[in-house]
Amino acid sequence: MHILANIINLLLPVFPIKKNRLVCRWQFVVFLLMAILSGCVKAESKEAPIDNFQLKQPAVAYNPRSFSLESSSVLSRKEITEDLRLLRVSGFRSLVTYGSKGLLGSIPEMARNVGFDSVVIMGIWDPFSKEEWSNALAQAPYVDGYCLGNEGLGVRYNPNELAAKMDELRRLTGHPVTTSEPIDSYLTGPYRDWLLTHSDWLFPLAHPFWADQSDPAMAVDWIVARHDYLTAKTGRNVILKEAGYPSGGVERISEETQLAFFKVLESKGLSFFYFEAFDQPWKKNILRHHEVEAHWGIYQSDGTPKKVAEWLSERWSKR
């Protein structure tokens, strides 16, 4: 209070107050105090849900290029750091991960160290894995939010179990927590209400290619129509955890069409993570998935940039 009074005294020569109106001075002090207090309240409200944060584009969905489900595969810190540096050169500042087992559980810290200065979301693949859980808690200082589970609602875990784990993670870390399912599950189906209620932000997966949208412009329209309907109906910020388009595996698909897709998508101003950083051949070789599954990367599995990565790097270098 004394400090405030001194400040007012200093200001008196500039803004003279008549001595017989000293009450005004105290009114002014009270006014200043209220202003400061209201500032504090406002500052506190910045701790609001993740709905308020904005991604700095471009953002990328990242799995190391040396990752595989084969038991013989070994990840190294050096390789992951190289991956992250490569992505940083393309201008990426935000990323989302999928699992936190072993070295995967240190990716957020490594990403911060190589310059990922925007949003980092840490993925936990198995909500019941003790190893993933403890790694996730240890990385709390480096992450902005957690994504617990991925496309497993009603399959790998049930809604009640997941809700309990999400609450626990929120309580232990103070960070917002969500999960991810295909975007149509947020618009209809048995888990729609659950997803809208339990997600701190909406984090759907959008893959028009699997809805027979092979034309890049139509594929973007497919995403925009769903994304904007979801936003309009819920009033929530929707961040697409995965928005992607393959570059091979079937006819009519190429690096050119992949580039065209991402150029149109970028022009629409959506918040999305590029799906995905590197080609993942194990999805075809080990999981025996469709050939296309191995070609979603914007880099090949050996780190060679595809046309999208070249375009992003060029754009970034001009900034």
Place this chain on the structure above:
Amino acid sequence: MMRRLGILIIVIIANLILSNQSAFGTSGGVTNVGALASGAIEDTGSREWVELHRAGDLLIGRPAIKDIGLITVYAPGVDESHLIIREVKLPDGRRSLFFGAPNKLSRKTLRATIYMKHSAMNLVLLENVKGRWIERRPQAIPVTENVSSEILQDVIVAFSVDKFGSYWVLEGHSQTPGQISAISQKQSASTLLGGGYMRGLLPWAGAFLLLGIGWTLSRWTHSLERKRVQ
């Protein structure tokens, strides 16, 4: 006298020129004259002011116009705005829509989507982009709606557009929606709309006729004036 006639002729010519321009929503008078001059005497039209409110990152509007359930607009930096929608129905069932928007909204819009109320999968929307008609295929979206404690399953149809301006909504399109992805830029409006050349020629014929009448009147009054002076 001559001055009055001159002004009259200028007004007639200006009207003829205006009536042959593409009509945009906010210019109500122009749309009316344009519709009449385009042979749309039997057409029915309506105009609606649609308030846009913020929902998340988007501006959303719910027009009362039949069939359109929702409009979403992404225009960063614009908090509230409006659209003026002019709908003209032709006797054969075709509809034209004009979306007029304030300059700031038009300038800042990065994307807009029009959601139809019903799952009419045979709809096609033609968007006029820089003088070319671009065909927009519908996107079918499965949704669940909670309407007064009832849960309704539905499929709605959406069209994504680049900018506000003029559109045609056509029914009875035979191709599978959302599957054939090519956005045609080669088809002419006449081909897409199924219209004959008469619709295009009539305004021009009318314009020349009126110009001829104006010119004759001008010559006649001029000669009368000259005789009176002599």
